Amino acid sequence: MYHIPVCPFSQRVEILLSLKGLSDQVVFHTVDITKPRPEFLLELTKGTTALPVIDVPGKTAIKESMVILQMIEDMFPDPPVARLDPHEHALESLLVEQEEAFTGAGYMMVMNQDAGKRGEFRDRILGLYRGMNDILLDYAPGDTYFFDRFGWSEVVFTPMFMRFWFLEYYEGFDLPDGAEYARVRRWREACLAEPHAQQVTPEQINKLYYDYARGKGNGALPDGRSVSSFTLEPDWPGRPMPPADKYGPGATDAELGLA
Ligand SMILES: N[C@@H](CCC(=O)N[C@@H](CS)C(=O)NCC(=O)O)C(=O)O
Known part of the structure; x- marks a missing residue:
């Protein structure tokens, strides 16, 4: 791969x-x-x-x-991760259907450069979280996971919950308390704790996605910079944490430990 x-x-x-x-x-x-x-x-x-x-x-x-x-x-059907029963798989697919909109909203929010629009982006992602909360309440037989274990919908969403650590760091955004988010919060916490899903850390995400927080995705360079925060060299562990204030002046290559 x-x-x-x-x-x-x-x-x-x-x-x-x-x-x-x-x-x-x-x-x-x-x-x-x-x-x-x-x-x-x-x-x-x-x-x-x-x-x-x-x-x-x-x-x-x-x-x-x-x-x-x-x-x-x-x-490799054994062990199955998606539900084998077609109706059960349809149930979990209802949640999976939300993934594209959710991913898009989170990425647009981290890339937004207009501080005046922060509320709009926040409302949008909260609306999606509430929609996911409702799908879980209406269709998920499980109390924490969608079913009784970490399965298909969890595989699909967990990497996005982890990427959205960049919303906590760069936007100060996290799911608010409140009953309308309680079910999705419980689900998200279980996803984040899954032992088979520990491939990345918040530190790594927040260092690598700095350029996204400056509005530049997919390896594109913010003005005045010559090395992408997605570069493989120097590797992320040796770099300092980038400034969390994404609307302030941009950090230089040297400040990011990239020079
Ligand atoms: N819909 C694709 C999206 C893949 C995707 O966007 N990958 C990003 C990296 S996270 C990428 O390759 N970006 C570079 C590019 O699109 O040229 C999938 O689910 O595999």
Whole structure:
């Protein structure tokens, strides 16, 4: 599998492999998002740049994390992570359907550069959290997870809950207390604590996503900078924490430990 470090879509696959005891069956190749994609990779993805892509020996490579997840689930059905019963799988899919809007709202919120619009972004993501809370209340048989264990919808959402540590750090945003968020909060906390999903840390996310917080995604550079916060070198552990005030003056390469 070719992936960009700390990519949430790739973490989904890593979590599923770990739950199935298959982590050492897939070779992970790290791709530097700040450099143009090599030709062989563009051939695997048929010209698109988003990763992950999984090169299945002797077969056409597969991209799109949800499609990769389903392929792994079908190829290695034991232990099942998605529900086997079609109706139960439909129930968990109702929540999974919310993932794109949720992901989009969180990424737009961290990338927003207009302090006057913070309330709008906050309302939007809170509305989505309330919607997820309602789906859990209306459709989930489980009390904490969707069902009785960390399963399909948890694999899909957990990497996003972890990326949204950047909303806590750069936007001071977290789920408020309140009954309308109680069910989704319980679910999110269980997701974050899952032993098979500990591939990333808040420190790593907040260091790497600094440029997103300055409005630049996918390895693009904020003005005045020459090294992306997504660079592989120098590696994130040796770098200082970036300034949390994303609306203030931007940090330099040197201040970020990138120079
Ligand atoms: N829908 C895709 C999204 C993948 C995606 O956006 N990956 C990001 C890294 S987290 C990426 O490759 N960005 C670089 C690019 O799009 O060129 C999936 O689920 O796999």
